[in-house]
Structures are given as structure tokens and as C-alpha cells.
Amino acid sequence: MSAIQKNIETASENYSAxxxxxxxxxxxxKKYLVLTCMDARIDPxxxxxxxxxxxxxIRNAGASARDGLRSIVISEQLLGTQxxxxxxxxxxxxxxxxxxxxxxxxxxxLGSDAAAELKSRNLDFLPFSDLERAVNEDVExxxxxxxVPDSVTISGWIYEVETGRTRRVV
Amino acid sequence: MSAIQKNIETASENYSAxxxxxxxxxxxxKKYLVLTCMDARIDPxxxxxxxxxxxxxIRNAGASARDGLRSIVISEQLLGTQxxxxxxxxxxxxxxxxxxxxxxxxxxxLGSDAAAELKSRNLDFLPFSDLERAVNEDVExxxxxxxVPDSVTISGWIYEVETGRTRRVV
Numbered sequence: 001m002s003a004i005q006k007n008i009e010t011a012s013e014n015y016s017a018x019x020x021x022x023x024x025x026x027x028x029x030k031k032y033l034v035l036t037c038m039d040a041r042i043d044p045x046x047x048x049x050x051x052x053x054x055x056x057x058i059r060n061a062g063a064s065a066r067d068g069l070r071s072i073v074i075s076e077q078l079l080g081t082q083x084x085x086x087x088x089x090x091x092x093x094x095x096x097x098x099x100x101x102x103x104x105x106x107x108x109x110l111g112s113d114a115a116a117e118l119k120s121r122n123l124d125f126l127p128f129s130d131l132e133r134a135v136n137e138d139v140e141x142x143x144x145x146x147x148v149p150d151s152v153t154i155s156g157w158i159y160e161v162e163t164g165r166t167r168r169v170v
Numbered sequence: 171m172s173a174i175q176k177n178i179e180t181a182s183e184n185y186s187a188x189x190x191x192x193x194x195x196x197x198x199x200k201k202y203l204v205l206t207c208m209d210a211r212i213d214p215x216x217x218x219x220x221x222x223x224x225x226x227x228i229r230n231a232g233a234s235a236r237d238g239l240r241s242i243v244i245s246e247q248l249l250g251t252q253x254x255x256x257x258x259x260x261x262x263x264x265x266x267x268x269x270x271x272x273x274x275x276x277x278x279x280l281g282s283d284a285a286a287e288l289k290s291r292n293l294d295f296l297p298f299s300d301l302e303r304a305v306n307e308d309v310e311x312x313x314x315x316x317x318v319p320d321s322v323t324i325s326g327w328i329y330e331v332e333t334g335r336t337r338r339v340v
Contacts, residue, residue: 002323004202004253011219012336019334026263028210032174038226038241040198045213049181056208059229061241071208071231077275079263083174093249105247114316123240146284153172164189166182
């Protein structure tokens with residue numbers, strides 16, 4: 001067992017020993033979802049004030065609305081959420097490379113078979129070069145798609161990894 | 171401003187007031203990623219013992235490896251993670267519907283334009299009917315794809331929303 005696996009087992013023993021929330025319902029109690037980045041420096045529950053059971057939390061590289069669409073539709077159509085909070089962050093890895101860079105890295109590190117698989121999947125890594133613009137564009141994307149009805153409230157934010165502060169953009 | 175937006179502003183003021191982790195580096199310090207569900211009843215940091223800065227956390231509907239592949243490749247190829255911890259959970263919403271159900275709901279709730287958009291995107295909601303099998307299949311998927319090298323350690327787990335416990339499956 002790896003050190004990381006051992007760490008989960010220990011954490012699980014401690015967490016479950018004092019766990020009192022086994023009664024929570026499947027649909028989020030406060031009917032909202034947070035879409036944010038997978039970045040290791042973000043703790044959404046603490047930073048954004050999410051109590052256990054209150055909100056769906058979707059996380060992917062860059063807090064991409066496009067990449068999160070499947071989960072967003074499930075959250076709203078099957079589990080009744082009515083508000084989307086999109087949070088990107090300063091110092092995001094998605095600001096540091098292009099699709100060509102990533103495709104080149106995969107070929108260099110993993111070889112031509114992996115590069116061919118990447119090409120056959122036509123994977124778009126969805127990097128961006130301007131943080132505020134990316135927040136605005138993703139909010140626009142969510143407003144434009146017919147899969148998110150106009151009745152859903154959407155806001156866009158930036159979390160500052162340097163200060164722990166979250167500020168609204170749109 | 172909605173109550174949810176106000177809640178984020180209040181949480182952010184409190185969190186940033188005592189924030190001391192502004193120095194953390196972009197790459198996850200412990201070089202691993204956790205892939206889990208967006209479910210509102212999961213707090214990965216607490217339940218799985220993740221310290222701020224240690225691990226990427228990817229979350230989508232059902233903890234789908236397929237849906238998470240873009241983020242996983244970025245995590246490993248660009249940010250150096252070397253271990254994947256996949257955690258699905260009891261009582262998952264993905265056990266409760268089929269793609270046909272979801273397509274029907276979208277058409278009923280959002281109309282024929284939305285249904286047409288769904289069809290044109292060819293969106294697969296990736297539901298599953300057996301929890302343990304789904305964990306095994308997703309771990310297999312990650313072992314099979316050439317985009318995740320054999321050197322990456324992969325384990326599969328189930329979090330119990332009733333008890334707060336996380337147990338290993340594979």
C-alpha cells in the first residue's frame with residue numbers, strides 16, 4: 001500500500017469516528033453548484049463557505065464550463081440545482097501552456113501511441129491566456145447553451161491563491 | 171445579489187482574514203490526484219485527509235474517469251502527479267437513471283431546441299448500475315489508456331455517505 005493510500009485509510013478512520021451527517025439527502029439542500037479548478041491550493045468548502053450537503057462541487061482543469069457541461073446538466077435536470085457559481089483562480093496552470101505544448105509533451109513523455117490516442121480522441125485541453133476574460137467567456141458559454149435554462153442564476157468569480165480571497169467578476 | 175453569492179462573500183472575508191498559505195506552489199506537493207463525485211455529501215479534504223496544496227481534486231457526476239481524462243492528462247503531463255485515487259460513493263445519483271431518462275427529461279423540461287443541442291453534442295451522461303463494478307471498470311479504463319503511463323499508481327475506493335467511511339475496492 002502506498003503512503004498516499006495509507007493516509008486515506010487513517011483519515012477515513014478519524015473522519016468516520018466522529019461523523020454525524022449520515023442522514024443528508026442526495027439533492028443539494030441549497031440547490032446550487034460550484035464549478036471550480038482541480039488546483040491543489042483550493043479548498044472549496046472552506047474558501048467558499050459550503051456546508052456538507054448544500055451544493056454540488058464540480059472540479060476540472062481550469063474550471064472549464066465546457067468540460068463541466070455533462071455534470072452541470074445532471075446537477076440541474078436530475079438533482080434540482082438552480083444556481084451556478086463559477087470560480088477560476090490566479091496562478092492557474094491553464095495560463096501556462098497551449099494545446100500544441102500539451103500534445104508535444106504527451107508525444108515526448110508517452111510516445112507515439114499515446115500521441116495517436118490523443119489525436120483520435122481530438123482532446124481539447126482548453127487552456128486560456130487571460131483569466132478575467134476566461135471567466136467572462138465561460139459565463140457567456142453557460143448563458144448561451146440551451147442546456148442551461150435562463151432561470152438559472154450564474155455568477156463568475158476569481159479566487160486568489162495568494163490571499164485566500166474570492167472576488168466577483170461577473 | 172443572491173443569498174448564495176452573499177454567503178460566498180462572507181465566507182471569503184472570514185477565510186482570507188486568517189489565511190496563511192499564500193506561498194504554496196502550483197504543482198501538488200504530494201504528487202497525486204483524487205478523482206471523486208460532485209455529490210454534495212462529500213468533503214474530499216476532510217474525508218480523504220488532503221492538506222491544502224497536496225493533491226489535485228477532480229470532481230464530476232459519478233467520478234467518471236472518462237469524463238475526467240482531460241484533467242488527468244494535464245495533472246500528470248504538465249503538473250507531475252504520479253498517483254490516481256478514484257473514489258465513487260454509495261447512494262450516487264448516477265445509479266438512478268439511464269441516458270434515455272436524461273435525454274427525455276431535457277426534452278420535457280427544456281424543450282426541443284435543448285434536446286437537439288444535446289443530440290448534436292452526442293453527450294453521454296455515463297450513468298452506471300452497479301457501484302463496485304463501476305469502480306473496477308473505471309480503474310481498468312485508466313490502466314488501458316495510453317494517456318496514463320504504467321508507472322502511475324491507481325487505486326479505486328468507495329466512500330459511504332451513510333458512515334463517512336472510505337474503503338478500498340481495487
